[in-house]
Amino acid sequence: MKQSSMxxxxxxxxLEVAKDLIDSKYFNQDLAPTKVSERTWSKxxxxxxxxxxxxxxxxxxxxxxxxxxxGLSVLEALFTILLANIIVLIPLTLNAFAGTKxxxxxxxxxxxSFGTLGSNVPCLIRGLxxxxxxxxxxxxxxxxxxxxxxxxxxxxxxxxxxxxxxxFFIFWVLNIGIVLKGSESIKWLETLSAPLLLAVGFGLxxxxxxxxxxxxxxxxxxxxxxxxxxxxxxxxxxxxxVGFWATLxxxxxxxxxxxxxxxxxxxxxxxxxxxxxxxxAALGVVLTSASYTLFGETISDPITLxxxxxxxxxxxxxxxxxxxxxxxxxxxxxxxxxxxxFQNIAPKQINHTRGVMLTGLVGLGLMSWELLxxxxxxxxxxxxxxxxxxxxxxxxxxxxxxxxIMIVDYFLIKKQHLDIxxxxxxxxxxxxxxxxxxxxxFIPVTLxxxxxxxDVLIWxxxxxxxxxxxxxxxxxxxxxxxxxxxxxxxxPEKA
Numbered sequence: 001m002k003q004s005s006m007x008x009x010x011x012x013x014x015l016e017v018a019k020d021l022i023d024s025k026y027f028n029q030d031l032a033p034t035k036v037s038e039r040t041w042s043k044x045x046x047x048x049x050x051x052x053x054x055x056x057x058x059x060x061x062x063x064x065x066x067x068x069x070x071g072l073s074v075l076e077a078l079f080t081i082l083l084a085n086i087i088v089l090i091p092l093t094l095n096a097f098a099g100t101k102x103x104x105x106x107x108x109x110x111x112x113s114f115g116t117l118g119s120n121v122p123c124l125i126r127g128l129x130x131x132x133x134x135x136x137x138x139x140x141x142x143x144x145x146x147x148x149x150x151x152x153x154x155x156x157x158x159x160x161x162x163x164x165x166x167x168f169f170i171f172w173v174l175n176i177g178i179v180l181k182g183s184e185s186i187k188w189l190e191t192l193s194a195p196l197l198l199a200v201g202f203g204l205x206x207x208x209x210x211x212x213x214x215x216x217x218x219x220x221x222x223x224x225x226x227x228x229x230x231x232x233x234x235x236x237x238x239x240x241x242v243g244f245w246a247t248l249x250x251x252x253x254x255x256x257x258x259x260x261x262x263x264x265x266x267x268x269x270x271x272x273x274x275x276x277x278x279x280x281a282a283l284g285v286v287l288t289s290a291s292y293t294l295f296g297e298t299i300s301d302p303i304t305l306x307x308x309x310x311x312x313x314x315x316x317x318x319x320x321x322x323x324x325x326x327x328x329x330x331x332x333x334x335x336x337x338x339x340x341x342f343q344n345i346a347p348k349q350i351n352h353t354r355g356v357m358l359t360g361l362v363g364l365g366l367m368s369w370e371l372l373x374x375x376x377x378x379x380x381x382x383x384x385x386x387x388x389x390x391x392x393x394x395x396x397x398x399x400x401x402x403x404x405i406m407i408v409d410y411f412l413i414k415k416q417h418l419d420i421x422x423x424x425x426x427x428x429x430x431x432x433x434x435x436x437x438x439x440x441x442f443i444p445v446t447l448x449x450x451x452x453x454x455d456v457l458i459w460x461x462x463x464x465x466x467x468x469x470x471x472x473x474x475x476x477x478x479x480x481x482x483x484x485x486x487x488x489x490x491x492p493e494k495a
Contacts, residue, residue, distance in 0.1 A: 004421040006102075009036045011261065013102050015420055020427075026116050027424040028347035030355075031340065033103035034257045041258040045187055046268025048194035049255060052328030053248070054276040055197040057140045057301050062241065062277075063285035064300050070237035071224030074217060074285055080234060081281045084241030085274040091249035091403045091469070092273070096265045098410050099253025102420055106251035106337060107344035110402075111423045113409035113476070114441075117432035120345055122402045122441070126250050127341030131359055133247075134334035135367030138175065140303060141326035142168030147307045148319035161374035168371060175327055176360045179335045180353060186331055187258070193328040200321045201283050204302070207309075212290040220289065235463055242465045245273070246399040250406065251337040335359050397461055400468025401444045405437055405476045413480045436483055440476035444468040 004018040015021075015033045041049075066077035098109050106126070110119035145167035150157035159166070178185055224233055259265040284302070291299040299305045306318045339355035350358070372378045410416060444460075444467065451461040460467045 004424075006420050011101070012036050012039065013420065015103075021421060021424045024424055024426045025346075025348055026111075026426055028343065028351060030352040031105060031108060031343055031347055032424075033108075033420065035103070039100075039103065039258055039260055041187060041255070041264065041268075042260055043264040043268035043271065045191055046255070046259060046265055047272035048191045049187075049332055050269060050272025051194035051197060051276050052190040052325070053333045054273060054329075055201065055280050055325050056137065056329035057303065057322075057326065058136070058244075059277060059280045060284035060302050061288075061300050062244065062281045064288045066237045066241070067220070067223065067285070070240065071222055071228070071233045072237055073222040074220040074289075076222065076230070076234065077237070077285065078218075078278065078282050080237045081241055082274060082278045084238050085245070085277045087238075088242050088245045088249055089269060089273060091407060092245070092252050092269055093266050094407045094411065095249060095403065096252045096256035096259070096269070097262060097416070098418065099256035100259045100262050100265050101416070102418060103257045104253060104418075104420065104423070105257055105340045106253045107340050108423050109253050109406065109410070110344075112414060112418060113405050113434060114437040115431045115434040116423065116426070118434055118438060121438075122250075123341040123344050125398055125402070126247060127338035127359075128362070129247060130334045130338045130341075131362040132366045134175075134330055134338070134359060134363035135365075137326050137330040137334060138168055138171050138363060139367055139370060140301070141171035141175070141323055141330065142166075144303050144319045144322045144326065145170050147303065148316060148323070151312050151316050151319070161376065164374050165371050168367075171323070171326070172360060172364065175330050175335065176356055178327065178331050179339065179356050182352070186336070189331060190328050193324045196321055197325045197328070200318065200325070201280055203318075204283060204287060208287055208290050211294060212286065214286060217286055217289045232462075239463045239465050243399070246403065246465055247337070248333060249403050250399060251340070254336050254340055255332070334363075338362070397448045397464025397468055398445060400465040401441045401472025403465075404469035404471075404473030405440050408473045408477045409437070409480065412477055436476055436479040439479055440472045443475055444471045447471075 002018045002020075004021045005016050006013045007016055008014075013033075014036050017027075017032065021027045062081055063074065063077045066072045066080060067074060070077075072080060095109075098104060099106075107119055107123050110122055114122055143164055146156075146159075146163040149167070150163065156163055178189060222233075256265045259268075284300075287302065287305060288298060288300050291297065291305055295305075295308050299308070303319075303322055306315060306322070309315055309318070335356065338359040339352060342355040342358045343350045343352070369378065369380055373380050410418075447457060448461050448464060448468070451457045451459075
């Protein structure tokens with residue numbers, strides 16, 4: 001019987017699928033490597049992807065989170081955001097390499113370091129947090145739809161919380177519909193939305209320019225105790241900001257598998273991520289500071305701020321653009337990954353469509369408490385903002401080790417040579433569980449739990465992404481290097 005094999009085309013590899021993989025329980029067409037003809041995303045498309053993901057409500061609030069929760073001055077907060085996004089480019093570009101070379105998505109790359117079955121553990125850790133973010137972003141998108149329709153109809157405005165819940169479900173259907181159409185619709189949405197979103201940002205800066213003093217805002221001092229040093233506050237804030245995109249630093253192969261070349265994915269990410277994040281976070285700091293002068297209250301999210309502008313025309317235009325912004329962020333950052341992650345559990349039973357619907361339903365479930373609050377059916381003191389700001393640090397401590405393990409596995413253990421057919425096979429040449437990956441993952445996680453439970457080694461948790469990534473990487477290298485299993489060490493490619 002003919003066996004599946006890899007064919008080299010230029011700098012790419014393409015999988016020629018035979019009956020052995022078609023019959024494998026670990027294979028379906030949606031998780032299969034992309035064909036070379038499908039790798040059409042240029043550096044412009046990838047930069048647009050990052051612009052579309054970075055310009056969103058949570059990014060807008062990052063500066064305020066750093067000043068309010070982490071005790072940094074405005075200038076320190078902006079520098080921290082810029083530095084964090086330069087740092088996070090390292091795992092982003094490195095983990096993107098395998099996706100570009102082989103056309104494989106995130107769950108399949110994880111099979112190399114955690115095993116064909118074991119990969120489901122880190123997949124679900126990544127997927128569930130994405131579902132939570134999907135619900136949060138859908139809440140913001142639904143609010144924008146509600147405010148847009150309220151400007152157009154007094155009857156809709158009278159619905160109040162019920163209108164916000166209806167807006168949530170309208171946005172939910174729009175978002176799920178886009179992802180169901182596949183990668184080309186995502187590429188189209190991100191490329192279209194990028195210039196519009198930048199225009200909104202510059203428009204808001206222009207609108208506020210005669211109402212606030214940028215110099216005074218930038219020089220706003222820190223609210224930490226005067227005797228406190230900068231270092232501990234700065235590194236805690238830096239860890240949280242790295243944690244903001246720690247999720248994407250894992251599943252970037254879900255997008256880089258469509259890139260035209262390694263140069264396109266690297267240059268596109270360098271152009272699209274750090275400056276966009278810095279720009280929109282800076283805008284958030286400026287307008288949040290200006291909001292008290294303008295409206296007599298501090299308003300930390302752009303949707304509520306824009307709704308207070310006394311011009312129905314501009315409110316409608318801005319809300320439409322915010323809806324597009326939230327769609328572009330949610331689609332790429334929070335739906336694509338869990339869709340692939342859920343498929344990885346049972347590829348023969350869960351295809352792309354079912355993965356998308358599962359993502360939507362889990363996201364809906366995670367936000368159900370907030371929807372019930374808006375309907376006045378329950379009472380809760382937990383805010384959406386507190387929910388996602390607390391996630392930044394907590395989840396980064398789980399994702400750091402996974403990032404370190406993936407990078408070491410591909411570059412140092414496998415030396416950029418993957419046996420792709422084995423990653424889809426249910427035969428013995430690919431282990432169902434790679435214990436090296438699990439040991440290297442669970443030791444840093446255990447240290448984090450000990451730090452939180454017994455209030456010792458608290459620095460290990462506070463700097464969770466960094467401590468986790470470096471310790472996970474070193475442990476995996478030591479254990480995998482000592483392994484005698486042929487599938488865990490470097491595999492020669494067959495062109």
